[in-house]
Amino acid sequence: xxxxxxxxxxxxxxxxxxxxxxxxxxxxxVLSLLGPNGSxxxxxxxxxxxxxxxxxxxxxxxxxxxxxxNIIDRARIRSVMSQSQDIIYDFSVKEVIEMGWLEGKExxxxxxxxxxxxxxxxxxxxxxxxxxxxxxxxxxxxxxHFARTLIQMYNKDFETKSRxxxxxxxxxxxxxxxxxxxxxxxxxxxxxGFGIFIILxxxxxxxxxxxxxxxxxxxxxxxxxxxxxxxxxxxxTKIYGLDVSFDNSTKKISYY
Amino acid sequence: xxxxxxxxxxYISFKQLIIFNVLILxxxxxxTVGISKGSFDFSVLKYFTGQLTTLEEEVxxxxxxxxxxxxxxxxxxxxxxxACLQGLFxxxxxxPGLIGVSAGAALGAAFSIVxxxxxxxxxxxxxxxxxxxxxxxxxxxxSILFIITRGFGFEGMTYMLLAGIAINALAGVGIGILTYISxxxxxxxxxxxxxxxxxxxxxxxxxxxxxxxxxxxxxxxxISRKLDLLQLGEPEAxxxxxxxxxxxxxxxxxxxxxxxxxVSLTGMIGFVGLVVPHxxxxxxxxxxxxxxxxxxxTGAILMVNADLLxxxxxxxxxxxVGLITSAIGSPFFLWLIFRMRKK
Numbered sequence: 001x002x003x004x005x006x007x008x009x010x011x012x013x014x015x016x017x018x019x020x021x022x023x024x025x026x027x028x029x030v031l032s033l034l035g036p037n038g039s040x041x042x043x044x045x046x047x048x049x050x051x052x053x054x055x056x057x058x059x060x061x062x063x064x065x066x067x068x069x070n071i072i073d074r075a076r077i078r079s080v081m082s083q084s085q086d087i088i089y090d091f092s093v094k095e096v097i098e099m100g101w102l103e104g105k106e107x108x109x110x111x112x113x114x115x116x117x118x119x120x121x122x123x124x125x126x127x128x129x130x131x132x133x134x135x136x137x138x139x140x141x142x143x144x145h146f147a148r149t150l151i152q153m154y155n156k157d158f159e160t161k162s163r164x165x166x167x168x169x170x171x172x173x174x175x176x177x178x179x180x181x182x183x184x185x186x187x188x189x190x191x192x193g194f195g196i197f198i199i200l201x202x203x204x205x206x207x208x209x210x211x212x213x214x215x216x217x218x219x220x221x222x223x224x225x226x227x228x229x230x231x232x233x234x235x236x237t238k239i240y241g242l243d244v245s246f247d248n249s250t251k252k253i254s255y256y
Numbered sequence: 257x258x259x260x261x262x263x264x265x266x267y268i269s270f271k272q273l274i275i276f277n278v279l280i281l282x283x284x285x286x287x288t289v290g291i292s293k294g295s296f297d298f299s300v301l302k303y304f305t306g307q308l309t310t311l312e313e314e315v316x317x318x319x320x321x322x323x324x325x326x327x328x329x330x331x332x333x334x335x336x337x338x339a340c341l342q343g344l345f346x347x348x349x350x351x352p353g354l355i356g357v358s359a360g361a362a363l364g365a366a367f368s369i370v371x372x373x374x375x376x377x378x379x380x381x382x383x384x385x386x387x388x389x390x391x392x393x394x395x396x397x398x399s400i401l402f403i404i405t406r407g408f409g410f411e412g413m414t415y416m417l418l419a420g421i422a423i424n425a426l427a428g429v430g431i432g433i434l435t436y437i438s439x440x441x442x443x444x445x446x447x448x449x450x451x452x453x454x455x456x457x458x459x460x461x462x463x464x465x466x467x468x469x470x471x472x473x474x475x476x477x478x479i480s481r482k483l484d485l486l487q488l489g490e491p492e493a494x495x496x497x498x499x500x501x502x503x504x505x506x507x508x509x510x511x512x513x514x515x516x517x518x519v520s521l522t523g524m525i526g527f528v529g530l531v532v533p534h535x536x537x538x539x540x541x542x543x544x545x546x547x548x549x550x551x552x553x554t555g556a557i558l559m560v561n562a563d564l565l566x567x568x569x570x571x572x573x574x575x576x577v578g579l580i581t582s583a584i585g586s587p588f589f590l591w592l593i594f595r596m597r598k599k
Contacts, residue, residue, distance in 0.1 A: 051491055075497035075579050086491040089542040099485050100496070109266065152496070 366392020527585020
């Protein structure tokens with residue numbers, strides 16, 4: 001049970017953005033994608049989530065080509081949290097979270113209410129439900145979008161072999177305690193059977209919470225494996241062009 | 257259908273449900289008043305108890321009824337289309353006039369007013385020429401918008417708005433030329449039609465229009481949920497399983513149909529599609545199940561009232577109803593812009 005990314009290439013006009021990228025996102029695992037700005041991280045996420053089509057290569061969800069999965073079924077298999085966008089009209093927080101809830105044949109109110117209660121406790125945002133979304137702080141908005149991304153996977157009416165959550169820098173704008181909270185929720189989700197694909201910038205966070213890490217630079221995967229295999233001073237220094245040191249006793253990465 | 261109703265009541269809150277019911281009551285009341293008042297007054301109750309004179313009955317059945325019903329339907333159509341377009345473009349200032357649909361319809365209608373006497377002097381379908389050419393005009397605009405914006409994917413919206421500006425200008429040129437070459441009586445017809453009026457409508461003209469508009473409105477109500485999701489942004493809605501291109505097509509088509517028909521029958525009636533959704537949002541919330549349904553009702557109420565005003569303000573003459581809606585709508589529009597600035 002996994003997402004297989006096979007030899008993806010993508011270019012805009014003459015500009016090659018991704019070159020021959022291959023990855024595996026497994027169920028029950030957190031795969032973190034790291035790399036310098038402009039290395040193609042978000043583009044790769046867009047291709048895996050199905051927003052854009054690669055020029056060559058394929059994405060397989062549990063051995064089914066993404067091209068052959070219609071967009072409604074895609075929404076049931078994976079949810080995506082991107083860099084959040086503002087909402088023009090004055091929706092309440094509850095309404096925004098509800099947008100993530102996928103309707104089955106019928107809308108069963110109790111099911112939704114239970115899911116809402118669950119996600120409200122997990123993300124500790126129950127007290128915000130009746131507030132206006134637009135009056136929240138940037139960090140609170142992120143948390144609400146995160147809750148929406150989670151609740152999308154909570155309707156068990158649909159038969160799917162596995163479910164995936166993809167996140168593009170979800171911890172931007174969050175303070176360190178909320179950052180940890182979010183990562184811990186994701187970690188818990190892997191135990192419930194989810195596969196997590198996450199773009200991160202924080203090296204220490206990625207090292208400590210990932211099951212697999214991929215480094216991408218200039219559109220190419222330059223390291224992929226367990227955190228202990230890829231977090232080597234030599235590799236990191238080469239990727240970021242910066243003296244990165246790894247302290248083996250405290251397991252901390254430092255670069256200044 | 258039952259499933260659809262079920263879903264509708266699922267998504268609106270208790271407060272919104274109350275507003276919905278109150279609006280239905282007010283609409284019935286307003287229409288009753290609209291039917292009873294005018295150049296001469298009588299009680300609608302008497303119609304059902306058969307106490308009207310033949311003349312009164314004639315006025316009621318062939319003049320008042322079609323007029324008030326058409327006002328309600330057109331008000332509902334323009335408001336609903338405004339609410340849909342504001343949702344689709346995620347822009348609170350969107351309006352059927354904005355993307356050029358009204359202008360296209362107006363150009364088609366103007367063409368038939370000025371040209372029909374020359375080309376089809378005694379044509380059997382002459383009463384239908386105006387609505388038909390207006391629908392053709394709006395459909396033509398929609399097709400152009402589609403061809404222009406087809407290749408843009410997610411970013412198509414901005415370009416569609418810009419194309420709308422260009423189309424409005426072009427239609428203005430067309431109407432200008434038609435105005436210039438028209439003779440005196442055509443010019444008079446054109447001018448009054450441009451200002452909008454519900455006068456002179458007949459059953460055989462409006463029944464097909466009403467059927468088409470009402471069924472399009474009911475069909476459009478079903479896309480409320482997708483419009484809600486669209487507020488997260490087009491990529492997000494797409495990831496939640498909304499076929500963006502189809503949604504865009506559906507909204508544009510339904511707007512083209514209901515706006516094209518409305519404009520052809522009543523002329524340009526401005527600002528209703530812009531103002532009504534804002535009022536409805538102020539009262540009770542922004543989700544589209546509530547917004548679309550209540551915008552249609554509120555639009556109908558406002559339009560019946562505006563038409564009533566147009567009939568009784570300067571009796572025995574009539575004011576064009578478009579003047580009244582614009583007189584109320586344009587200060588409101590300015591207030592909206594002012595409020596945005598403070599934000």
